[in-house]
Amino acid sequence: MYIYILKRLLALIPTLLGITVLVFFMVHLVPGDPAQVMLGERASAESLAALRRDLGLDQPLHVQFGRYLSDLMQGDLGRSIKSHERVSVELMARFPATMELTLVSMVFACVLGLGAGIVSAIRRGTWWDYIGMTASLAGVSVPIFWLGLLLILGFAVSLPLFPVSGRLGSHVFIRAVTGLYLIDSLIAGDLPAFANALWHLILPGVTLGTVPAAVIARMTRSSLLEVLREDYVRTAWAKGLSERVVIARHALKNAFIPVLTVISLQFGYLLGGAVLTESIFAWPGVGRWLLLSVYARDFRAIQAGVLIVSTTFVAINLIADLLYAYLDPRIKYGRE
Amino acid sequence: MSPPRDTLQTPPETAWLWHRLRQNRLSVVGMVLIGGFLLLAFAAPLIAPADPMKQALYNRLSPPTLEHPFGTDDFGRDILSRMIYGARISLRVGVFAVLIALVLGTCIGLVAGYWGGWIDQVLMRVMDLLLAFPSILLAIGIVAILGPGLENAMLAVGIVAVPQYARLIRASVLTVRETDYVLAARAMGASDARILAIAILPNCLAPLIVQATLGLATAILDAAGLSFLGLGAQPPTPEWGAMLSQGRELIVRAPWVLAFPGGAIFFTVLAFNLVGDGLRDALDPKAIRR
Numbered sequence: 001m002y003i004y005i006l007k008r009l010l011a012l013i014p015t016l017l018g019i020t021v022l023v024f025f026m027v028h029l030v031p032g033d034p035a036q037v038m039l040g041e042r043a044s045a046e047s048l049a050a051l052r053r054d055l056g057l058d059q060p061l062h063v064q065f066g067r068y069l070s071d072l073m074q075g076d077l078g079r080s081i082k083s084h085e086r087v088s089v090e091l092m093a094r095f096p097a098t099m100e101l102t103l104v105s106m107v108f109a110c111v112l113g114l115g116a117g118i119v120s121a122i123r124r125g126t127w128w129d130y131i132g133m134t135a136s137l138a139g140v141s142v143p144i145f146w147l148g149l150l151l152i153l154g155f156a157v158s159l160p161l162f163p164v165s166g167r168l169g170s171h172v173f174i175r176a177v178t179g180l181y182l183i184d185s186l187i188a189g190d191l192p193a194f195a196n197a198l199w200h201l202i203l204p205g206v207t208l209g210t211v212p213a214a215v216i217a218r219m220t221r222s223s224l225l226e227v228l229r230e231d232y233v234r235t236a237w238a239k240g241l242s243e244r245v246v247i248a249r250h251a252l253k254n255a256f257i258p259v260l261t262v263i264s265l266q267f268g269y270l271l272g273g274a275v276l277t278e279s280i281f282a283w284p285g286v287g288r289w290l291l292l293s294v295y296a297r298d299f300r301a302i303q304a305g306v307l308i309v310s311t312t313f314v315a316i317n318l319i320a321d322l323l324y325a326y327l328d329p330r331i332k333y334g335r336e
Numbered sequence: 337m338s339p340p341r342d343t344l345q346t347p348p349e350t351a352w353l354w355h356r357l358r359q360n361r362l363s364v365v366g367m368v369l370i371g372g373f374l375l376l377a378f379a380a381p382l383i384a385p386a387d388p389m390k391q392a393l394y395n396r397l398s399p400p401t402l403e404h405p406f407g408t409d410d411f412g413r414d415i416l417s418r419m420i421y422g423a424r425i426s427l428r429v430g431v432f433a434v435l436i437a438l439v440l441g442t443c444i445g446l447v448a449g450y451w452g453g454w455i456d457q458v459l460m461r462v463m464d465l466l467l468a469f470p471s472i473l474l475a476i477g478i479v480a481i482l483g484p485g486l487e488n489a490m491l492a493v494g495i496v497a498v499p500q501y502a503r504l505i506r507a508s509v510l511t512v513r514e515t516d517y518v519l520a521a522r523a524m525g526a527s528d529a530r531i532l533a534i535a536i537l538p539n540c541l542a543p544l545i546v547q548a549t550l551g552l553a554t555a556i557l558d559a560a561g562l563s564f565l566g567l568g569a570q571p572p573t574p575e576w577g578a579m580l581s582q583g584r585e586l587i588v589r590a591p592w593v594l595a596f597p598g599g600a601i602f603f604t605v606l607a608f609n610l611v612g613d614g615l616r617d618a619l620d621p622k623a624i625r626r
Contacts, residue, residue, distance in 0.1 A: 018465040029481050037483075137362075137613075141606035143557055145564045146580060146598030149587055157588050272470030276561055280584075290473075291565060294480045306477050310469045317468075 004325055008318055015314055023307045024068050027055065027299050038081055038297045051081065055300075077304040082296045087304040091286065095308065096179025097167060098285035101277065102270045104182075104201045105209035110263065113213040117220025117259075122247060124225065132217060139214025144273055148207040148280040155203060162203045165282035172196045204281040208273050212266035219262040224255040257328050264320030268313045356618040363614025369607035376423040386414035388421040388574045397590040407592040409582065411572075415593065418574035419600050425575045426556050426604060429490050429568075433555035434548050436494030441501020442544070446532055448502065449509025460506065463499035471496045472558055479567045486575065489568035493558045497551055504547055508540035515539075542619045550612035553605045560601050576601045 027034050035051040036043065051057075056064045071078065077087040113136075120132040156164045167181060168174065174184045174193050181197035227233060228251055236250045275287035282288070286305055293301035357363050376383060386404075392412030400407045406415040444463065448456040466474065478492035479485075512518060513536065521535045562568035563577030571578055576597040583593035 014461070015465065015468055018461070019468055022465065026477060026481055031482070137609065138602075138606065141553065141557075141602055141609050143560055143564075143577075143580075143598060143601045143605070145561060145577075146594070146601065149580070149584065149594050150598070153587050153591055153594070268470040269472075272472035275472065275476060276565065279565060290476070294476060294567065297480075299480075302477065302480050306469070306473060309473055313470055314468055 001325070005322060008321055012314065012318060016311065019307065019310050019314070020069065020072065021065075023303050023310075024065055026303055026306070027057075028061070030299070034299060038299055040297075054079070077307075078300040080293075080298055080301050082293070082298045082301070087301050090289065090301070091304055091308055094284060094286045094289050096176075097283060098271070098274050098278070098287055099312075100180045100182060101201065101204055101208060101274060101283060101285060102267070103180075104205040105270055106212065106263075106267065108205050108209035109212035109216055109266065112209070113216025114220055114259070116213075116217040118224060118247070118252070120217070120221045121224035121228065122243075129221075133221070136214040136217040139210050140218070142210060144207055144211060145276045145280060147210060148204070148277060151203050151207055152280070163200050167197065167200050167284060168193075169196050169200075204277050204283055207280070208270055208277040211273070212263075212269060215266060215269075216259065216262060220255070220259050223258045224251060227251045227255040230254075253327070257324065260320060260324055260327065264317050267316045271309050271313055353615075353618055357611075357614050360614040360617065362610045363618075366607040366610025366614065369603055370611065373423050373427060373604055373607065376420050377427050380420050380424055384414075384417035384420045386417040388413065388418040389572060390414075397586065397593070399590070400592055406596045407590065409579070409593050410586060410590070413572075415579075415596055418579060419576070419596055421574045422576045422579065422597065422600065423604075425486070425569060425573065426560065426601070429486065429493070429559040429575075430552045430556040430608075433490050433494040433497070433559060434551045436491065437497035437501050437551060437555075438544070438548055440495075441498045442505050442537075444498065444502040445505025445540075446509060446537065449506035450513060450528070450532060450536065456506075459502070463502050466496070466499045472561060475558060475562060476565070476567065479562060484567045484570065486563070486569040486573065489559050489562040492562070493555050496558070497555065500551070501544070501547060504543050505540055508543060509536055512536050512539045546612055546616045546619060549608055549615055553608035553612065556608070557601065557605050 030037050033048075035048050035055065035057060039047060039051060056067055059067070075088055077091065079085065080087050080090060083090070116132040116136060120129040123129050152164055155161050163169070172193050174181050174190065174197070175188060177184045177187055182194060182201070185191070185194035185197055233246060233251055236246045241250075271287075274283075274285060275291055277283065278285045278288035279291055286309060290302065290305035290309075293305060357367075390413060392408070395404075395408055395412040396410055398404055398408040398412070404414050404416065406419065409415055409418070444459050448459040469477070475489070475492040475496045478495060479488050482488040482491065518531060518535045521531050526534070559568055560575070560577030560580075563575050564581045566578075566581060569575030569578045571582060579597040580594060580601075583590070583597070586593050
């Protein structure tokens, strides 16, 4: 297992390097003069020259990349062109908000998706199956920006059950430890604050988690149906085991392997979808910040945002790969 | 429609596929919906009750009435007409984005799978790299570079999808490459290009058709998302995502401005997903045996 982990870690290096190269070249792919594009048509010659110097655009390309890489190693992502704040500071202030939203959405998606998928597979051909699969088909087709607005209209405006936007009520204060409000409020033992944070997470969490829930439900159903036809499941039935034992012990563990792949890929969807969800719910996370940076043509910030989100995605895929190897011992011994 | 020569060349599978697809009720629903949207798109000037761009400031935010069945927006424009014209834009964006992905992905996949070796390594590592980015994020990054606009959004959504097609085609090529009929073609002295075009590509088509149909759904959804964020179609273009974006501020006063364009995106995407699912089942040899 250790050798497998080491191999996977080594395989990360080219991927991360590739991402860095691509993100670095983003600025150089801008048609025309990037400094001009960032500052707009009416920028003065001095400010253009200053920005070029700041971005290192006056240096040869390999020098620029070397500088970018060495800065990156030291955790320096440069300064925002808009706010002149350090990008790394701005990013770290927003990253926990996105992480919390993503994780809550994933929990919602897994509970709903696995539940619906399992029920649909076990009760195949019944109304349960029919309702579950219709709902999941609708779920994969719904534009989440529309769903989010409908949820706001339904459950924040018409029926004022949930807040329209933000992470926390204005009267609530949580001392940041991890930056994840649900965890920080628990650390502080402040249950009302926990409830408030959770209450703010419901609508954005449901919005962002709906598509992954639907995808997971479909995958769970088909994977479980496949496994239920296997000989060893028939043997388990023949031994007279109860439905609970056959499903839980024999079928689910094996059916879960492809589902896990889908779940880890859905994290990518969540991290991307966070841009849309955060924009709708004024959620102060990386996605919304990235979008505002795109509007402001703040390339330093865009580079950093894309870099951090894709690195997170790569890390999550790695974790899934390792779990995968744990669940299916054939993987770590076989060919990669 | 098609000349007799084509009919002769049409493999019997096509008729059989059509037969299987028609047995799947959900696919039929999807096909009818797609047909409806295509009709709206092609006949927009004939069907639309009003000019989608015509403003009527005296009649702003009118709720649905007989004259304006879907109401009017904040410039007094007829939402139904804008939606009908929007079908043109969304379908066009979807088709072009998929075509970009299909052409690029097929070329890359064919080259990588057929020649193998270092070309394969390089191409596939680049594809893996693109897959390391969450797709909508990559699309946003591309639009950030190229500048906002419908064409650039279309390009971005297409590029993001390339790796899926490339991997699919490569995997098919790897299995087809070693078959007897490819060996036979090679033994007869066919050139690489001819082998690829005549012997390999046609046998990779089945998964490609499924992927392209489902890809249309994704492309329409992603492009609408980009327009919603203000990075795709720009106002006053009657694009569904952009219409939703304009309606955001009106959510309390005029929910119909949101409801209809969003519904249009939903049903279009649903339709392509239904047909895509149906095609996959129809083409899946395992499903046939059951």
